[in-house]
Amino acid sequence: MATKIFKHIQTSVVPLPIENIDTDQIIPARFLKATTREGFGNNLFRDWRFDNDGNPKQDFVLNNPIYSGKILVAGKNFGCGSSREHAAWALADYGFDAVVSSFFADIFKGNALNNGLLPVQVSDDFLKKLFEVIDADPHAVIEIDLVDQFIKIVATGEQESFEVNPYKKACMTNGYDDIDYILSKKELVEEFEAAK
Amino acid sequence: MGQTLFDKIWDAHVVSSNEGFPDILYIDTHFIHEVTSPQAFDGLRNRGLPVFRPQQTVATADHNVPTWDQHLPIKEELSRYQVDMLTKNCAEFGIELYGLGHPFQGIVHVIGPELGITRPGGTYVCGDSHTSTHGAFGAIAFGIGTSQVEQVMATQCLLQSRPKRMKIEVNGKLQNGVGAKDIILYIISQISAAGGTGYAVEYAGDTIRALSMEGRMTICNMSIEMGARCGLIAPDETTINYVKGREFAPKGEEWDKAVAYWQTLYSDEDAEFDSVLSFKAEDIEPMITYGTNPGMGIGVTQHVPETASFEAKEQGSYKKALDYMGLHDDEQLLGKPIDYVFIGSCTNSRIEDLRQVAEFVKGKHKADNVTVWVVPGSKQVQEQAIREGLDKIFDAAGFPLREPGCSACLGMNEDKIPAGKYCVSTSNRNFEGRQGPNSRTFLASPLTAAASAITGKVTDIRDFLKDEELVG
Numbered sequence: 001m002a003t004k005i006f007k008h009i010q011t012s013v014v015p016l017p018i019e020n021i022d023t024d025q026i027i028p029a030r031f032l033k034a035t036t037r038e039g040f041g042n043n044l045f046r047d048w049r050f051d052n053d054g055n056p057k058q059d060f061v062l063n064n065p066i067y068s069g070k071i072l073v074a075g076k077n078f079g080c081g082s083s084r085e086h087a088a089w090a091l092a093d094y095g096f097d098a099v100v101s102s103f104f105a106d107i108f109k110g111n112a113l114n115n116g117l118l119p120v121q122v123s124d125d126f127l128k129k130l131f132e133v134i135d136a137d138p139h140a141v142i143e144i145d146l147v148d149q150f151i152k153i154v155a156t157g158e159q160e161s162f163e164v165n166p167y168k169k170a171c172m173t174n175g176y177d178d179i180d181y182i183l184s185k186k187e188l189v190e191e192f193e194a195a196k
Numbered sequence: 197m198g199q200t201l202f203d204k205i206w207d208a209h210v211v212s213s214n215e216g217f218p219d220i221l222y223i224d225t226h227f228i229h230e231v232t233s234p235q236a237f238d239g240l241r242n243r244g245l246p247v248f249r250p251q252q253t254v255a256t257a258d259h260n261v262p263t264w265d266q267h268l269p270i271k272e273e274l275s276r277y278q279v280d281m282l283t284k285n286c287a288e289f290g291i292e293l294y295g296l297g298h299p300f301q302g303i304v305h306v307i308g309p310e311l312g313i314t315r316p317g318g319t320y321v322c323g324d325s326h327t328s329t330h331g332a333f334g335a336i337a338f339g340i341g342t343s344q345v346e347q348v349m350a351t352q353c354l355l356q357s358r359p360k361r362m363k364i365e366v367n368g369k370l371q372n373g374v375g376a377k378d379i380i381l382y383i384i385s386q387i388s389a390a391g392g393t394g395y396a397v398e399y400a401g402d403t404i405r406a407l408s409m410e411g412r413m414t415i416c417n418m419s420i421e422m423g424a425r426c427g428l429i430a431p432d433e434t435t436i437n438y439v440k441g442r443e444f445a446p447k448g449e450e451w452d453k454a455v456a457y458w459q460t461l462y463s464d465e466d467a468e469f470d471s472v473l474s475f476k477a478e479d480i481e482p483m484i485t486y487g488t489n490p491g492m493g494i495g496v497t498q499h500v501p502e503t504a505s506f507e508a509k510e511q512g513s514y515k516k517a518l519d520y521m522g523l524h525d526d527e528q529l530l531g532k533p534i535d536y537v538f539i540g541s542c543t544n545s546r547i548e549d550l551r552q553v554a555e556f557v558k559g560k561h562k563a564d565n566v567t568v569w570v571v572p573g574s575k576q577v578q579e580q581a582i583r584e585g586l587d588k589i590f591d592a593a594g595f596p597l598r599e600p601g602c603s604a605c606l607g608m609n610e611d612k613i614p615a616g617k618y619c620v621s622t623s624n625r626n627f628e629g630r631q632g633p634n635s636r637t638f639l640a641s642p643l644t645a646a647a648s649a650i651t652g653k654v655t656d657i658r659d660f661l662k663d664e665e666l667v668g
């Protein structure tokens with residue numbers, strides 16, 4: 001299915017300055033039984049976000065109306081623990097387009113890229129700076145450019161470049177998935193068949 | 197520098213290769229079955245796409261089918277539904293289906309080779325991990341997930357990064373009664389169920405060369421049980437003679453051309469592997485597994501390892517496996533009473549397996565405490581067995597010959613091993629619940645399984661063979 005095109009975003013952000021956020025926190029195991037990919041956003045960070053009676057916990061950042069935006073900025077080693085792809089689905093379904101951290105667990109990173117959610121890995125220093133800027137101004141705007149691979153604090157102009165797998169970049173910037181990608185090379189496939 | 201066999205075949209199938217991108221690999225034949233295809237067909241419908249090369253797609257029904265009274269409607273509702281869906285989908289998308297009742301029906305990894313569809317130098321995929329079987333012909337063959345099944349249906353290609361290459365050599369003369377199944381169970385017990393992770397494994401050495409195609413398929417079949425992406429064996433006279441004259445094998449001039457190409461398919465002398473392992477055939481005993489993954493195997497005369505011999509962090513899961521199996525530290529499996537014997541699955545259900553078992557059980561009879569199922573891998577195997585009179589030998593021995601399917605290899609159809617019961621099985625997985633909820637599996641060779649059926653307990657086939665010259 002063609003996914004959405006991701007080239008560039010500029011938005012306010014949601015800060016979550018906690019390290020080692022594991023996928024069980026992102027989406028608890030008891031929510032994995034569903035058979036479709038939709039709806040997981042409702043249970044994103046479920047146990048941090050709601051108490052046992054399902055009431056929002058006021059001190060959690062997603063329940064704080066000051067913070068909003070399509071980028072989640074999180075502490076080091078984001079997405080560790082169980083390999084569940086649901087974690088990426090939940091973040092994307094909630095409305096995030098990108099997660100920024102100074103380190104991502106490998107499997108989470110792959111799952112995120114396969115689901116149109118861009119993991120942006122920055123230096124520890126840059127992450128620290130981001131948290132400081134957001135602390136000073138909850139409405140601070142961040143720009144992420146996938147085409148030129150940089151992230152920028154708009155107010156100060158400070159920026160850093162980031163790495164991304166070239167294939168996944170091509171998929172996201174073109175709104176391709178694997179099938180779309182191969183079909184875009186259909187001529188090559190047919191040439192290959194003719195030469196056999 | 198020289199190339200490995202794997203690289204020669206891979207390179208010949210790369211449609212497009214770009215730095216940082218996975219390769220687009222062309223797939224010669226896509227095998228499909230009823231379990232992993234329905235969501236993929238749905239995906240195509242949602243995208244409004246046809247199957248790109250329906251004539252390079254081969255379908256059969258195997259996982260869910262009953263192996264008794266196949267002419268009657270399937271009793272289990274979900275099984276029947278999946279098989280019906282496959283029929284409907286194949287008709288809609290123009291795919292040839294070897295369904296129930298068709299003379300070519302059978303386990304997907306048995307029919308590909310026996311119909312001459314699987315050939316040296318080809319690329320084969322299927323939504324089933326034991327697709328590695330087809331590598332025995334000197335081909336690249338591996339299992340894929342459902343979203344990849346959809347990908348291959350839509351494009352006849354697969355996005356893949358090239359795995360690392362490993363060579364496993366086995367040299368020397370096998371003991372009497374030791375065969376291909378023992379070789380592969382031995383290798384996995386030595387390198388563990390994860391020892392091949394990330395690799396394409398080429399099996400080589402004079403012991404492997406001396407194996408029949410059936411034996412080579414048994415070896416490659418279980419590559420996945422050491423975590424390998426695929427397994428393969430360079431084609432030779434044995435391979436070419438096996439393929440020759442089969443239903444879909446090339447004929448006439450095409451054949452000569454094909455053979456000329458196949459003869460170039462070997463790893464060059466100076467080809468480099470990322471890892472090389474060697475084993476001695478003489479070290480291999482008849483093997484049996486005692487635990488809940490295929491790496492937990494021992495020679496049939498050995499004792500179950502002690503929990504204390506494992507690292508502290510592994511002891512918990514080891515203990516759990518032994519508890520599940522109802523075994524204890526240092527127990528000897530030899531002589532342990534069993535309840536079932538299953539001879540079948542894509543690992544060991546070919547005509548050669550059945551011939552070997554029939555030759556051994558001729559004039560013998562199973563023990564009273566054991567139920568035996570012999571399940572041919574395909575309709576063609578079943579018919580060949582009947583032509584050769586093997587069914588009569590089996591009947592007389594209390595080993596009824598059933599109809600083709602995956603059967604008790606996985607608890608998905610009617611053939612399930614009851615909870616708590618022990619089954620000596622020629623299949624490939626001994627996971628918890630694999631043969632039915634709480635079933636207990638001892639993986640072994642067809643000869644070990646047959647001998648155990650005769651005595652009613654785990655048996656060393658060599659005790660029977662002291663006077664007979666029967667080579668496993």
Ligand code: SF4
Pocket residue numbers: 258259303304305324326541542543601602605606623624
């Ligand atoms: S026989 Fe067993 S392993 Fe082989 S294809 Fe069937 S279910 Fe899979």
